[in-house]
Amino acid sequence: MARITDLRPVHVAGIGLHPYQYPTETSYIELGLHAVREALADAGVPWPSVEAAFVGTARLGMAAGVPMLRYLGMTGLRVSQVENASATGSTAFRQAVAEVASGLADVAIAIGVDKALGKIAAAGTGITPISPAADIPFARYALLTERYLAEAGYTREQIAMVAVKNHGNGALNPYAQRRKKRTLEEVLAAPAVAGPLNGLQITPQGEGAAAVIVMSEDAIQRYGVARDRTVRVAASATTSDQAFDGQNADVALTVSATNAAYEEWGGDPKDLDIVEVHDAFAIEELLFVEAMGLCPPGAGAGELAAGSFNIGGRTAVSPSGGLLAMGHPLGPTGLGQIAEITRQLRGEAGDRQHPGAKTGLAHMVGIGPVCVVHILER
């Protein structure tokens, strides 16, 4: 079976974001257009150059794309809507990359836009859950955190340090929903939500938009896009639930998706400069950096404390602030990760620039469960 990188090379050429924010009355159209216009300006290409758009939204409902994009001029481009829970934006990106890699388009855009509306499809399955909290992510992750504390011998303080790092990174990101540096004492003292998880160790509800333009080599030359600002897509992998016999499915999927991505990329996880990880709950960052091989199992908290995952450390993990601080408006989130990695690899991340960044990995899991991983390289 062919991989995306077995086809034509694909490059990220433009990125744009509407800052993530707490819910407002702002129209999603305004959020989305802001991100698209910023991405077009960043790439230096006009809207009519875009042949296909993949609109990622988890909460807006059907037909969100054309009613938004028409205000850029009705060019007749191909528009599809993509939904994949938390991995919606990541999946829209993969679809745009596949469109260009396959030769169906030379220029495609993935757009993530969402507002805090709607509910998940589980309500319509006809299946009655065993308990009311079984499908509430924070309850599941509170139970997982408690188990991890007991089994790995980690402390609440060690897990809270994930939030301290990511709130610190978010404070440096003008697109982040939470832009306030927090001390360990502040993180530990936040109002309790479930088990050891509290308000500052759980991603906030919010809204926003992100857009990424991808191009073929031909299009980069045709439109005169600056080569030193393009970033190559080196791997794209996605997987969904398998029979894992009692393992945490998100962790197991992360192992399988990152391994597939490393094989496609041909590199070693220890050579990654930037990793943007699905840290909707603080515990997830430790689970996932271990699962993706950035450090041995059980070593995550020690590496974090030693500064290995800081900006300027061995691998900068979630320099954007991650879902904990940058936010998690769903549709945009995975594309916001791609935008952050692109900015870092270009050397344009300002105060939060990781020195010498050449490779980055974006990781999202979503209800399903599903997992989507991309690797970008200069």
Next chain:
Amino acid sequence: MARPTEETAPEPPRIWEKTGGGAVLIGWACGQCGQRGLPRQYFGCERCGAPREDISESALAARGVLRSSASIERHAVWPVPFLMGEVELDDGPIVHSFLSAETAWEPGMRVAGDADDLSREPYLIFVLEEKPHGTHH
């Protein structure tokens, strides 16, 4: 036929039942590969993909080992705080369920569904498993 209304719609199927041997959770079993799971569904087997014709209802004993517990401090419906537990059932599946507040829980403790406690209806609440009479550990 008239559409069901709130008054005429059938009751949702029960999640658990009381039996002579204690509470059982109502799940499913696959006639092809033998896999059992929760909650009850008739769509197909999660392991081998056998179609609905091979899926039957199956009662799983509401007994097992506590893997983890956490106090839930915010919830839209149930008064907080309340305890949730992750339980590995003796019959295989791992479930998340209400946990009694009357025990200082530790991972590894044996738990069982309390068939007489209806305070969390329609859900089951797990309590410390009573040791059978006459046995000593």
